[in-house]
Amino acid sequence: MNIGIDKIGFAAPDFVLDLADLAQARSADPNKFKIGLLQSEMAVAPVTQDIVTLGAQAAASILTEEDKATIDMVIVGTESSVDQSKAAAVAIHGLLGIQPFARSIEMKEACYGATAGLSLAKSHINQFPDSKVLVIASDIAKYGIASGGEPTQGAGAVAMLVTADPRIMVLNNDNVCQTRDIYDFWRPNYDKYPRVDGKFSTEQYTDCLTTTFDHYQAKTGQQLSDFAAMCLHIPFSKQGLKGLQAIAKDEETLTRLSDRFREAIVYNKVVGNIYTGSIFLSLLSLLENSRALKADDQVLFYSYGSGAVCEIFSGRLVEGYQEHLEMDRLDKLNQRTRLSMDQYEQIFFEEIELDETGTSADLPADQSPFALAKIQDHRRIYIKN
Ligand code: CAA
Numbered sequence: 001m002n003i004g005i006d007k008i009g010f011a012a013p014d015f016v017l018d019l020a021d022l023a024q025a026r027s028a029d030p031n032k033f034k035i036g037l038l039q040s041e042m043a044v045a046p047v048t049q050d051i052v053t054l055g056a057q058a059a060a061s062i063l064t065e066e067d068k069a070t071i072d073m074v075i076v077g078t079e080s081s082v083d084q085s086k087a088a089a090v091a092i093h094g095l096l097g098i099q100p101f102a103r104s105i106e107m108k109e110a111c112y113g114a115t116a117g118l119s120l121a122k123s124h125i126n127q128f129p130d131s132k133v134l135v136i137a138s139d140i141a142k143y144g145i146a147s148g149g150e151p152t153q154g155a156g157a158v159a160m161l162v163t164a165d166p167r168i169m170v171l172n173n174d175n176v177c178q179t180r181d182i183y184d185f186w187r188p189n190y191d192k193y194p195r196v197d198g199k200f201s202t203e204q205y206t207d208c209l210t211t212t213f214d215h216y217q218a219k220t221g222q223q224l225s226d227f228a229a230m231c232l233h234i235p236f237s238k239q240g241l242k243g244l245q246a247i248a249k250d251e252e253t254l255t256r257l258s259d260r261f262r263e264a265i266v267y268n269k270v271v272g273n274i275y276t277g278s279i280f281l282s283l284l285s286l287l288e289n290s291r292a293l294k295a296d297d298q299v300l301f302y303s304y305g306s307g308a309v310c311e312i313f314s315g316r317l318v319e320g321y322q323e324h325l326e327m328d329r330l331d332k333l334n335q336r337t338r339l340s341m342d343q344y345e346q347i348f349f350e351e352i353e354l355d356e357t358g359t360s361a362d363l364p365a366d367q368s369p370f371a372l373a374k375i376q377d378h379r380r381i382y383i384k385n
Contacts, residue, residue: 007160009158011156015337056382058138111233143193231264240282297317370382
């Protein structure tokens with residue numbers, strides 16, 4: 001049975017910071033971010049946006065009423081949870097009005113969680129071919145003001161509908177994973193921002209890729225030259241490019257896949273790191289910005305979550321996949337509200353104040369499709385606009 005991605009959608013907050021402004025404020029050379037990291041802008045989430053509102057918005061952009069009546073599993077991959085116990089998927093299920101007899105869960109392993117969600121969705125459809133699974137990758141990446149990771153922050157969510165006979169991409173059965181117990185990027189429960197061993201994390205990203213790819217080749221007999229494109233986890237675009245360069249052994253393949261890679265980072269460059277969703281944002285960018293791809297082309301994926309778990313897998317493009325995309329997405333991203341440095345820092349430090357009953361004042365109005373309206377008795381109250 002063919003199982004895979006039937007629909008894919010994306011949402012980001014309305015605010016954006018130009019990394020040239022950040023460079024100036026941090027006395028850095030703008031080319032360090034633009035050329036050194038291959039990033040130009042980053043999405044910034046106000047206090048009224050979180051993984052629930054962004055995930056719901058991404059999903060609402062692709063789902064029909066018929067989908068909502070058929071979905072029987074909602075999976076949210078994230079590493080920026082708003083609750084240690086209640087899954088964001090439960091709140092999203094409610095906001096979207098998905099039929100009640102569904103399983104809703106949250107999955108965590110740094111930036112890898114949603115990839116595990118995709119595999120679980122595939123197994124579920126294999127068992128129940130008539131059902132549909134909603135897989136959402138939703139994250140807000142905040143490293144800290146003037147931290148090394150600051151220019152690689154971002155916010156956003158990707159939603160995918162996984163079904164039998166998908167209209168965009170069939171997922172192949174060639175997954176190879178690796179687990180390594182390391183501390184390269186992590187966030188203890190008592191910390192607001194992640195702890196990062198920056199250089200070590202970049203080395204682990206690449207070493208996990210090269211060693212897993214060797215294993216993938218040995219197990220499947222596939223070569224990099226068999227693929228039309230490669231999508232990687234994109235903490236910042238240069239990291240992905242370095243990954244591709246680390247496994248491309250011949251010049252022709254490297255040149256061809258580098259051309260596709262440039263198309264696959266169009267959105268990531270202006271959104272920043274969205275952790276679990278960044279590999280799927282890269283897929284969306286590839287599909288919507290490449291004129292070279294065609295049906296039946298194979299796409300290779302490298303998903304990496306610090307800590308660390310990674311996975312290499314692949315998919316095949318379905319005839320007519322172009323009809324299920326949004327071709328004006330970059331124009332929309334270019335219409336976001338550009339923040340000054342003062343506004344960015346004000347939003348960065350904004351916190352919801354609670355009284356002794358765990359209740360906040362009404363939060364500022366937010367016209368996004370979904371927004372956090374207030375906290376009442378420690379419960380997050382969302383609205384649909
Ligand atoms: N013009 C052009 N390039 C310049 C430049 C200039 N003026 N100044 C510096 N550069 C280049 C550097 O040469 C370097 O490029 P190379 O790596 O190709 O040599 C690049 O810009 C970055 O410079 P530095 O290494 O000096 O930058 P840094 O030390 O300030 O920070 C970082 C780099 C460690 C990656 C930091 O951004 C960071 O900590 N990021 C967060 C961690 C991260 O993203 N890790 C990735 C792997 S882990 C993962 O993937 C999970 C996840 O999502 C977090």
